[in-house]
Amino acid sequence: MPSMSAISPTKPSRSAASMSTLLDFRSVAMRFPNGTVALSGIDLTVNRGEFVTVVGPSGCGKSTLLRIASGLETASEGTAEVDTKRIGYVFQDATLLPWRTVQDNVELLAELTGMKPKERQVRAQEAIELVGLGGFEKNLPKELSGGMKMRTSLARSLTLEPELFLFDEPFGALDEITRERLNDELLRLFVEKQFAGLFITHSVSEAVYLSTRVVVMSGRPGSIVGTFDVPFPMPRDPDIRFTAEFAELVGEVSHALREGHS
Amino acid sequence: MSTASLIESADTAADRAASPRRQDRLTRFYSRRSSQWWPPLLVFVILVGLWYLTALYYDKTVQLPYLIPYPHLVLTMFYGDPIFTPLLYADLFNTTQVALTGLACAIIIGVGWATLMSLAKWIERSLYPYAVILQCIPILALVPLIGSLFGYEFLSRVIVATIIAIFPLVSNTLFGLQSVDRSQRELFELQGAGRFTTLAKLRFPAAMPSIFLGLRNAAGLSVVGAIVGDLFFQRGTPGLGVLIQVANARLNGPGTFAAIIIASLLGITVFLFFGWLARVVVGKWYDFG
Numbered sequence A: 001m002p003s004m005s006a007i008s009p010t011k012p013s014r015s016a017a018s019m020s021t022l023l024d025f026r027s028v029a030m031r032f033p034n035g036t037v038a039l040s041g042i043d044l045t046v047n048r049g050e051f052v053t054v055v056g057p058s059g060c061g062k063s064t065l066l067r068i069a070s071g072l073e074t075a076s077e078g079t080a081e082v083d084t085k086r087i088g089y090v091f092q093d094a095t096l097l098p099w100r101t102v103q104d105n106v107e108l109l110a111e112l113t114g115m116k117p118k119e120r121q122v123r124a125q126e127a128i129e130l131v132g133l134g135g136f137e138k139n140l141p142k143e144l145s146g147g148m149k150m151r152t153s154l155a156r157s158l159t160l161e162p163e164l165f166l167f168d169e170p171f172g173a174l175d176e177i178t179r180e181r182l183n184d185e186l187l188r189l190f191v192e193k194q195f196a197g198l199f200i201t202h203s204v205s206e207a208v209y210l211s212t213r214v215v216v217m218s219g220r221p222g223s224i225v226g227t228f229d230v231p232f233p234m235p236r237d238p239d240i241r242f243t244a245e246f247a248e249l250v251g252e253v254s255h256a257l258r259e260g261h262s
Numbered sequence B: 001m002s003t004a005s006l007i008e009s010a011d012t013a014a015d016r017a018a019s020p021r022r023q024d025r026l027t028r029f030y031s032r033r034s035s036q037w038w039p040p041l042l043v044f045v046i047l048v049g050l051w052y053l054t055a056l057y058y059d060k061t062v063q064l065p066y067l068i069p070y071p072h073l074v075l076t077m078f079y080g081d082p083i084f085t086p087l088l089y090a091d092l093f094n095t096t097q098v099a100l101t102g103l104a105c106a107i108i109i110g111v112g113w114a115t116l117m118s119l120a121k122w123i124e125r126s127l128y129p130y131a132v133i134l135q136c137i138p139i140l141a142l143v144p145l146i147g148s149l150f151g152y153e154f155l156s157r158v159i160v161a162t163i164i165a166i167f168p169l170v171s172n173t174l175f176g177l178q179s180v181d182r183s184q185r186e187l188f189e190l191q192g193a194g195r196f197t198t199l200a201k202l203r204f205p206a207a208m209p210s211i212f213l214g215l216r217n218a219a220g221l222s223v224v225g226a227i228v229g230d231l232f233f234q235r236g237t238p239g240l241g242v243l244i245q246v247a248n249a250r251l252n253g254p255g256t257f258a259a260i261i262i263a264s265l266l267g268i269t270v271f272l273f274f275g276w277l278a279r280v281v282v283g284k285w286y287d288f289g
Helices: A062-070 A102-112 A117-130 A146-158 A176-193 A204-210 A238-242 A244-261 B002-010 B013-018 B020-034 B038-062 B071-077 B084-119 B121-136 B139-150 B154-178 B182-190 B195-232 B240-249 B253-282
Strands: A021-031 A037-047 A051-055 A077-082 A087-090 A164-168 A196-201 A213-218 A223-229
Touching (some): A021 A062, A021 A196, A037 A062, A037 A196, A062 A077, A062 A196, A102 A117, A102 A146, A102 B182, A102 B195, A117 A146, A146 A176, A176 A204, A213 A244, B071 B084, B084 B121, B084 B195, B121 B154, B139 B154, B139 B195, B182 B195, B195 B240, B195 B253, B240 B253
Parallel strands (some): A051 A213, A087 A164, A164 A196
Antiparallel strands (some): A021 A037, A021 A077, A213 A223
């Protein structure tokens, strides 16, 4: 785990503003043993109530950012503080266990944390309903479409009631229609469950549509080249994607992305 | 077939109505299936015919009829010979017993060995070379030694069957345990799952298809091992290997052939059984090619 400051909100040394900070990266750098520098000088915070999206070209270290946040990797420089233990992590692929039914897959994480069978069953059932998979509890992953697999994966993380949800390009492999539908579902869950999100993608319009803040990264070594606040209110109207303001913001982010890339 | 019915049930009625071509395809699929039984049967008839011709040649021209006996004489050995038939089945029973005991030992030792190796890289590095060495030793060279160490009876037969059958189990189990996706392993790591939880809930289930493929090969090999053991160890309760030798030495052509055929049938049965078992246990979620 990265240096976890598991400080209770009442601890006096923390200001009111930082109390709502769930993730705090300060000049984080990542250098792998083989010499490649994946990240350098990353300053990034995610507060409660925020949904932050990171866009950047492939190989710019976006995923490394998440891996550090989740504790799978440790930053080689700087401080990476995560102020909660309830972290949800959604992988690029659904990572379902093919021998388990939807119900049993959704129960998996709760099972690994040692939750009682009764309780995790109830939680899994709730999560399954929440992602719209009711009626598919007994199905095996191979009988599901790509979108349904992702929904199962989302439900699995939801059983942990995460405060911070990390998404590593979860919808990248899905077709556009499924992707848009899942974006809407994700926004609904964000509003309903009030987790903070850190979402990695390489789709600019997905980034703008989903988030309260867009962070633009450039590659080699990965660094932040721009940050954009997204002014559209939550819950978000799907039709917002066809407004001029939306298009303008997408244009600005794309521009920053291209500038950072050159 | 179960796959077809699964496809069927997954689709909605509307879907099916929308694609009449699909129906055609299914019909063709089934007719292809049902027409599959006759080509092998035809080959079988041709082979038996050739066998008769060869037997005729050995009978009339070479005048050594016991070298290649007529098929119907071989067939009578399976049910009608007052001395040979009971012997055949008693020995089949003994060989089966040796093969299955050897297989059971190979499963326990082989899967255990591979599991141990999968627990840590250093254990694997220390132990895997020996699995390879075991595979490379010409086992027939070891057999006389096994006999003088452990006697020329049941125990030695089982040891030979075990050694011959064990390698596919070790390598397939190890391969299966290591074939788990990185992201799946990380999923467990993120929840703080320990080595043994990960083994029990992720690695082992994921390795099952691979273990079953190894088991199927090992089962066939255990029959080979049981018969090889017989060829060297003549004491105790003899099996089909001894029967083949004795029948051959007494110029009992039909008996030799019957014993060889029943040994082959034992190998085939064991192979098919474990193939079937694999489908029952993991076929629900894993498609064997």
